[in-house]
Amino acid sequence: MKNSKTVFQDFIANITLKESTDEIRSIAYLVFAKILRLDRTDILAAKPLALDQEQEKELYTIAQRINKHEPIQYILGEAEFFGRMFKVNSAVLIPRPETEYLIHEILHHTNLYKNHAPHILDIGTGSGCIPVTIKKELPEASVTATDISTEALAIAKENALMLNASVEFLQHDILTQNIPLGRLDVVVSNPPYIAQTEGALMNRNVLQYEPHLALFVPDDDALKFYKAIAVKAYEVLNDGGLLIVEINERFGHETAAIFKANHFHDVAIMKDLDGKDRIVKGIV
Template identity: 50%
Template sequence: MLHDFVRRITLRDDPDEIQGIAYQVFEHLFHLSRTHVLMGKEISLTAAEEDRLEEIATRINRHEPVQYVLGEAYFFGRKFMVNKAVLIPRPETEELVQAVLHHPLPGGPDARSILDIGTGSGCIATTLALALRPVKAYATDVSPAALQVAAQNANALQAPVSFLPHDILAEPLPFTNLSAVVSNPPYITEREQASMQANVLDHEPHLALFVPDDDPLLFYRAIATRAFPALLSKGLLAVEINAQYATDVERAFGIAGFIDMKTVRDIPGKDRIVMAVKP
């Protein structure tokens, strides 16, 4: 049955990737783990289930990401609802969260507070809120649709996060005495679109992806400038970055008043995270 579904996928992707997509679909639809499939567990499909499989295959063949097709993605082992209002959570963003969790935060165990700027699906804020409990967790986004998704995810996972609309490019942060500010802002330049895959370019929200070619640090300058007065002394600023601009982001953070800038490479070896501390 799984092999029949795989044959319906006409993408020119790596066969292992297509197989992985098929496993995700079968686990979602039929609660069959990869082990069950490999063991050849048989199930009888209803006509409605056959139609659903055909619809999923058709959407995948149009380069729609399987996460949007199924309406879910995993981050830190937890299931998050996703739709086209939010980016699909990615492994490198898990590394950003890990970096924050391994950094000592000011404020004491019962008085720490964190802010996630541009929260999207809420995966960063929700994961940190659960891992750092007790903590006051806040998350902002310019998109009302994204905030709705993020709030649903936090509620489903029973994470205490407060969400509010905010435009980091236009408004000061309405917070003080934060222990950490975290963000995965837009950082792909418009010229890089030419080398991007259709499943990202045609389906994920451009508002959350792209920055102008002539100002790739647009969001990092705003985040640093507005985060500095909102943080406690020794407070952490941690961001995900475009690997091309690590030195430039560090320099922008230094201009904003931060110290101890550090660039962290992701598992594939690319500069992916910049961290800095308020004096």
């Protein structure tokens, strides 16, 4: 009979990605936690482990999918965001740690409200990780989320149900439609912001598997979503309301200029942990 440590080592031996040993181990730990319910301590303890034929086949299949650069989050069907697990598939972007900055800033802003339940809108919600997290962190808030994709909205609704978060979801195209809501306190968005020519520089796991609709914008109009969001958010935000967006690091100052041109004040560019421009925010 094999043990957990040996099975883990055998699994890693089947991974042919040209990634660091630490990266491959991190992926393998996620697989063993989800498929075999074994954590790092269990694996290192070399516990006796009898795999049935179905489990052996599943581990082999997962290894082959990893070798084709498919993101482990899609393989396992889940990704962590702000300490919670969200369902994901190829219809939605995988939540990124840097997007959590949006949540922190929104929580800081809404702390300024006294005896007032804020109304918050997320534009281009994808998996729903932003509005669901906001609702869990701010139960008193009224939270609405939109997306153009019916497939994305289906996943977002599943996540809201799974995490018991009361969020209203609407199918909506911010480029062609006005925001169909009353007065808002926060508008947040992580819209498509990668220029088409940047695709050649991206990792295969992103380029081949994540939805291009949620990633790319034309080279000649890379800021089109920010232009539409700034114009339409200004029309529905209350005085003192916050507009906050995640951005392409290349266009921090250009995005900030769009905010200022649309009458937002206290406009600020915020950097992520890598020192890259990542967030732009402004106040009505």
